Each structure stands twice: as structure tokens, then as C-alpha cells.
Amino acid sequence: MVKRLSDMPEVEAAHxxxxxxxxxxxxxxxxxxxxxxxxxxLISTAGLHRRGDRPFRPGDGSYRVIPADTAANxxxxxxxxxxxxxxxxxxxxxxxxxxxxxxxxxxxxxxxxMASVHYSFMGAFPPAAAEPHAQHLAGLLKADxxxxxxxxxx
Amino acid sequence: xxxxxxxxxxxxxxxxxxxxxxxxxxxVRPPRALWVTFELGRPLGIPDDPPFQRRxxxxxxxxxxxxxxxxxADFPEHVQEPADFSGWACPINLAPxxxxxxxxxxxxxxxxxxxxxxxxxxxxxxxxxxxxxxAGALVTKALEGVLPSAQRLKEAIDDLRAYxxxxxxxxxxxxxxxxxxxxxxxxxxxxxAMLALQPKLAASDDQQHKILxxxxxIPATERHRLG
Numbered sequence: 279m280v281k282r283l284s285d286m287p288e289v290e291a292a293h294x295x296x297x298x299x300x301x302x303x304x305x306x307x308x309x310x311x312x313x314x315x316x317x318x319x320l321i322s323t324a325g326l327h328r329r330g331d332r333p334f335r336p337g338d339g340s341y342r343v344i345p346a347d348t349a350a351n352x353x354x355x356x357x358x359x360x361x362x363x364x365x366x367x368x369x370x371x372x373x374x375x376x377x378x379x380x381x382x383x384x385x386x387x388x389x390x391x392m393a394s395v396h397y398s399f400m401g402a403f404p405p406a407a408a409e410p411h412a413q414h415l416a417g418l419l420k421a422d423x424x425x426x427x428x429x430x431x432x
Numbered sequence: 433x434x435x436x437x438x439x440x441x442x443x444x445x446x447x448x449x450x451x452x453x454x455x456x457x458x459x460v461r462p463p464r465a466l467w468v469t470f471e472l473g474r475p476l477g478i479p480d481d482p483p484f485q486r487r488x489x490x491x492x493x494x495x496x497x498x499x500x501x502x503x504x505a506d507f508p509e510h511v512q513e514p515a516d517f518s519g520w521a522c523p524i525n526l527a528p529x530x531x532x533x534x535x536x537x538x539x540x541x542x543x544x545x546x547x548x549x550x551x552x553x554x555x556x557x558x559x560x561x562x563x564x565x566x567a568g569a570l571v572t573k574a575l576e577g578v579l580p581s582a583q584r585l586k587e588a589i590d591d592l593r594a595y596x597x598x599x600x601x602x603x604x605x606x607x608x609x610x611x612x613x614x615x616x617x618x619x620x621x622x623x624x625a626m627l628a629l630q631p632k633l634a635a636s637d638d639q640q641h642k643i644l645x646x647x648x649x650i651p652a653t654e655r656h657r658l659g
Contacts, residue, residue: 294456333560350553366471369601371554376476420445432452
């Protein structure tokens with residue numbers, strides 16, 4: 279079990295310590311409806327996309343579109359990093375992209391609805407490269423009546 | 433990851449998320465984060481365990497009702513490290529030999545890969561658009577000195593690595609993900625080829641080759657294998 283960087287093997291911890299994180303002066307926090315009335319979108323940063331879609335490249339801050347009805351066998355990963363496990367994703371896409379779990383929570387009524395389209399970025403982006411894409415995406419999400427995003431790293 | 437929370441929330445979309453590296457999340461301070469202690473690459477914790485994954489998703493979504501941001505909540509459940517069966521050995525000998533070739537190794541794994549795909553009903557191979565013999569040929573040519581573009585080589589190698597590990601999951605005694613990765617790095621011709629390619633890429637004049645060689649070819653945990 280990994281708790282903190284200090285609990286990890288040193289070589290992995292050293293790699294993670296070297297990653298530069300952006301900082302922000304303040305953090306926005308929007309109030310909203312109860313979860314059972316929200317329409318939720320899944321946004322991964324695992325570098326996922328449909329087979330045949332453009333693979334991610336170093337420095338790529340753009341996103342790929344994953345329609346809600348995308349078959350499990352159509353989803354591949356082209357994240358540039360080699361420093362995380364991929365065998366979990368090979369075994370079960372939901373361990374990275376929990377779309378079936380979200381669907382179940384909608385079915386049982388805990389979550390209001392699911393977006394018609396979901397998205398993936400490739401997490402190794404420089405923040406400045408992703409920001410314009412994220413801003414554009416926010417407009418599309420509003421058009422899809424989305425009022426909550428679940429961000430899933432890898 | 434946390435940066436997206438800032439970008440989207442500022443544009444009017446409430447966000448919540450999972451955090452795998454608490455130290456990073458403490459710096460980025462996204463609106464809402466559920467910190468989990470799982471292995472990198474497994475943000476929902478356990479493959480093929482829907483109830484566990486559902487609890488993680490629900491715990492992250494439940495944070496949406498809070499506005500005391502930035503906030504980090506701890507997920508109360510943990511995953512035990514997979515057992516390391518150090519006695520596990522690949523049941524078919526794939527160790528490279530002088531008469532063996534990468535092509536032969538790729539060909540030999542095909543039947544196991546097919547078995548894995550049949551069992552899983554899916555594959556994660558297919559980023560490069562190449563079939564596996566062609567991807568192998570690209571790696572062989574690169575070893576011989578004809579370096580393709582870094583992107584093309586990276587996609588081919590990522591596909592091959594997924595092909596190998598998916599194939600190994602269908603071996604009669606498949607071991608754990610940990611032992612299969614150990615097998616990959618210690619016993620396969622492909623891993624040997626990747627380790628041999630690293631210095632060639634790092635020494636290239638092409639900046640993208642350098643990035644591949646120095647950062648995105650060999651995992652940090654395996655770099656000790658480089659000469």
C-alpha cells in the first residue's frame with residue numbers, strides 16, 4: 279500500500295518529486311444540485327482514445343472524445359509516460375475509466391444522469407497547453423447539460 | 433490533473449476528482465480531491481471489482497456537495513500489494529538466445545495473445561495501426577541503425593508491450609501482474625531490444641528521439657537495467 283511518496287520505492291518517488299506542479303492563488307468552488315439530480319461527465323487524463331483516433335504526443339494538451347456507447351474493445355491508451363501500471367487497464371478498463379460504474383450509479387438513482395460524451399486528456403501536459411482546450415470543453419459540457427465532472431488521473 | 437479542476441470550475445463546471453499522489457494535489461489545490469493509496473495506473477483500485485470501484489466513484493462524487501475548497505478527503509479503503517510469487521517462471525521458454533529473433537518471439541506469443549483476447553473480449557493493442565510483426569520489424573530496423581520518428585517508434589513499442597503482457601496473462605500459470613512485468617523485463621527479447629535502443633535514442637541529434645530515450649521508453653523502475 280502506498281501512502282506517501284516517502285513510502286514508495288525511492289526511484290519512483292524521485293521521479294514523482296521531479297514533476298513540476300502548477301500553483302494557483304485561489305481555488306474556485308461552485309455549489310450545485312444534489313448528486314441525484316446532476317448530469318455527470320467523466321474526464322480522464324490517462325491518454326485514452328478510440329482505436330484509430332489520433333494518439334497523444336509529448337506536450338499535447340488537447341483532448342479526445344469518448345462517446346458514452348464506446349465499446350470496451352475500442353478504447354486504447356497512448357499516454358507518453360511509462361511510469362505507471364497498464365496491466366490493470368488491460369484487464370479491466372473500468373479501473374482507469376469507470377464508465378460502467380457511473381452507468382450503474384445512474385441506474386440505481388444515486389447520480390442523476392450521465393453525459394452523452396466523455397473525454398480524455400493525456401496528463402503529462404504543460405498546464406498552459408491544456409487550458410485553452412479545457413476552456414473550450416467547458417462550453418461543450420454546458421451545451422450537453424453537464425453540471426459535474428469527475429476527473430480521473432492515472 | 434488538478435489543473436483541469438481549476439480550469440473547468442472557473443468556467444462554471446463543478447468538479448471533483450481522484451488523487452493518486454497526495455503531495456502533488458497539496459500543491460495544485462484543486463477544488464475537490466479524493467485521495468486514494470492505489471498503485472499508479474489503477475485510480476479505481478482493483479480491476480474486475482465493480483463494488484469496490486463503485487465505492488471509489490461514489491466517494492469522489494459525494495465531495496461535490498462541499499464548497500470548502502480546496503479540499504482533500506481520504507478514501508478509507510486500501511489495496512494490498514499483489515503477492516510477489518518469486519518462484520513463478522514463464523511456462524514457455526521465451527528467453528532470448530543467439531538463434532532467436534524478436535520476430536520469432538512475437539510470432540510465438542500470438543497464440544497466447546489470441547487466447548487472452550478471446551477471454552477478455554477486448555485488447556488494448558492498436559495505437560500504432562501496425563500489426564505486431566510489422567511493429568517488431570520497425571524495432572529491429574531501429575536497432576540496426578535506421579531510427580524511425582520517435583512518435584512512430586513509441587507507438588509501435590507501446591503496442592508490442594501491451595501485446596506481450598496481454599499474451600502473458602493467458603499463460604497456463606499466469607502469475608500476477610508483478611511477476612509478468614518482471615518476466616517482460618528479464619526474459620524477453622523485446623525488453624532487451626528496448627534497453628539496447630535507449631543509448632541510440634539518447635545520442636540522436638533529434639530532440640524527440642532524446643525525449644523517448646531519456647524519458648518515455650524505459651520506466652524509472654527499470655532504468656537500473658541500462659548498461
